[in-house]
Amino acid sequence: MALRVYNTLTGEKELFIPLTPGKAGMYVCGVTVYDYCHIGHARAYISFDIIYRYLKYAGYDVTYIRNYTDIDDKIIRRANEESTDYRTVADRYIRAFDEDMERLSIKKATFEPKATDHISGIIEIIEALIAKDHAYVSEGDVYYAVETFPDYLKLSGRNLEEMQAGARVEVGDKKRHLMDFALWKGSKPGEPWWTSPWGNGRPGWHIECSAMSMAFLGKTFDIHGGGKDLVFPHHENEIAQSEAANGCQFVRYWLHNGFVNINAEKMSKSLGNFFTIREVLKKFDPETLRFFILSAHYRSPIDFSDQNLDEAQSALERIYSCLAALNEVLAATPAANPTGPGETLSHAGQELREKADQFRPRFVEAMDDDFNSAQALGIIFETVRAANRFLAGMKQATPSVLTLCADVHSLIAEAGSVLGLFNDIPERWLKGIKTAKAGQIDISPDEIEQLIVERTGARSSKNFKRSDEIRDLLLEKGIQLLDSAQGTTWNVK
RNA sequence: GGCGCGUUAUCCAAGAGGCUAGGAGCCGGUCUGCAAAACCGUUAACGUCGGUUCGAAUCCGACACGCGCCUCCA
Incomplete structure (x- = not known):
């Protein structure tokens, strides 16, 4: 390292x-x-x-x-x-x-x-x-020679002669060399000033x-x-x-x-x-902006556009959703389970365990390489995918499952603390994204809720024509319905 | 004109001699009344022309295109 x-x-x-x-x-x-x-x-x-x-x-x-x-x-x-x-x-x-x-x-x-x-x-x-003759006083100003x-x-790798040839700086008679720059500027009327051995003035930049x-x-x-x-x-x-x-x-x-x-x-x-x-x-949410900036290496140019910010937001949502899912598993009271300490993880669980074990060394390796945040994010996504795959097939929250989930969660959070990401509670952040978008639509949440109730009724009486009508109507207004076993929620597209 | 940087699949973006980057998208699957969302799987690339090497996105050279600095700038 x-x-x-x-x-x-x-x-x-x-x-x-x-x-x-x-x-x-x-x-x-x-x-x-x-x-x-x-x-x-x-x-x-x-x-x-x-x-x-x-x-x-x-x-x-x-x-x-x-x-x-x-x-x-x-x-x-x-x-x-x-x-x-x-x-x-x-x-x-x-x-x-x-x-x-x-x-x-x-x-x-x-x-x-x-x-x-x-x-x-x-x-x-x-x-x-x-005192060392690197600077000189000229009419109340001081210049560096x-x-x-x-x-x-030496930092910019140029030389004075070439600079002069292409220079767009005006030659002032106060300066000995046109590249000389001001260390101290004598104050003009109405300007703030500080006293100095060279008269009243202010520092150069x-x-x-x-x-x-x-x-x-x-x-x-x-x-x-x-x-x-x-x-x-x-x-x-x-x-x-x-x-x-x-x-x-x-x-x-x-x-x-x-x-x-x-x-x-x-x-x-x-x-x-x-x-x-x-x-x-x-x-856009502040973390979305931060995520967007960190998705490229800090020395590369980065192109700012709404589309790129939108993409950053979906990417960040993916990670937050995974954190939320892990939280859900961790929060659920583990059922009294018969599995003893000798239990083994599923294949997906073993793969996730491996990702978790490699996580910190790989993250450090990426960041050690001139602060490669883009690569660090890639490592987080690989872990997210492995975690999702594992959660999809998980049957029971056994002790080793809970340990694994907790480890993965804390590793992602640890990386987040270095990148300044995932500062929010996942559930709250995800909800915040939804409500932020809700400000941009021309239908009230009440109306939406009402339509959802009507649609739920239509669906239970198998009136799918009406239920689909409502769904299309809302979609036109930018509202996306999310059906799940727990009921219907909505989202702004 | 001088100096420097960049060109990676449909888009964004890591990688810097042999090792699946990643995200979005497309397509396929799981779920669903059907969808959507979510999740899973899959796909594809290294500006052009030469050179070095057993092997090149990766090193070297030329060219093309784009950008930056040379004035205040993060």
Whole structure:
């Protein structure tokens, strides 16, 4: 059992060896709080949520940092549009972010610092960079001189000359090199500011992550994560700042999640093709969204569509139904049975026993392989199928049957605790899915119930013409009838 | 233009030299008055052209197509 992670820095899957045995330090770039989060954010934080959960599951003592960027051009612009201050805007969207994360069962990080609480740390790093001639003051701004850092662009594998050739950045006379980036921005009238050795101003975007990660995790730490779009320039600049200031390696493993696409195009604010988490959760259950995201590997692009979410929901229903069925067996008082301890399981039972025994090693193997959640789900489904097959042929809830059912149930739940799935009571979740859909139809549950009573009457008097009429009528309205020995229930199609 | 990634059956999606991934669907079965639902079973694939190898979805090369980054982005 050995965890391997794909490191953007080397372009390879590497054995994960933490700086301090048994511990893991992890920093993930948080959001800039100027608007509601979209599905792309959901993916990033769900991806790192399972990485965090799995590291803990694997026995590491994890310190996880996820920041809020609460000072930035966009926040200021938004505040100006609303004739309010930046703090009001930032606090509102921090709250919104927290709500969204909670609904998606994304665990709180160990620390969730705000950039504005780390201004002094930011200033210290900038001073160190200036002292070492890696940064220079220019008209109240401070810039990082990229040419002074030979390793610049080692993460994204580019070189400065080519970047300049294709650059779309405007050359400002304040900068010595057009790739130089701001560490500190002198404040313009009406902007929030903090005092600094270079006059009143505010930090540039990249420096805050260097300051916050260092404050909580030290000069060198294990894992730094974020979306693929942060590789350049954000993470590249973080490396330049931190390694130049500290004179040592910044991060050992760089992990980047893939994008959420809409029709094979990146979902982004600038393209305008995004859905907020809140919008999507009006239509789909949070676990369905999580399941959908985990059904692909975290580094691959994933295409967001209603159809794909629908499929995720049916798949999740399959697992929840199996858990519900296992619960039913476990809840039933075992009949006084004559079978002694020497009883043997059916053939299907032995197969399920085998699946159960292999479950944990296979799950760990999948997750050890760069957090392969899609494969982990496959293992769960194989177990579900074996369990269903076993339950279908089960005659009596003997002690060994109950043990088997309990084992399978707890193994699936254990995997669920790492994946952040199956948090609900199966019966309640399944019912919730049904009632959520009921909001989308134009017939009241009372009317449906009435028709079901009429149909049941027709059926018992063998008036199948009328009973089928009712069934078709309801089907037209999107209501599917479910006949069983216990009576008729309904479902929204 | 530079750099990087991808192309797996009808669709979604793992796998990375020989070992049934998985889900949805199709088809068949169990159940049912008949259906539906549920469950069981079954099916099929590795972009193109070359190369390496006893053996290639998997490694190497070329090509085609798609996407991303190079500006704020998760």
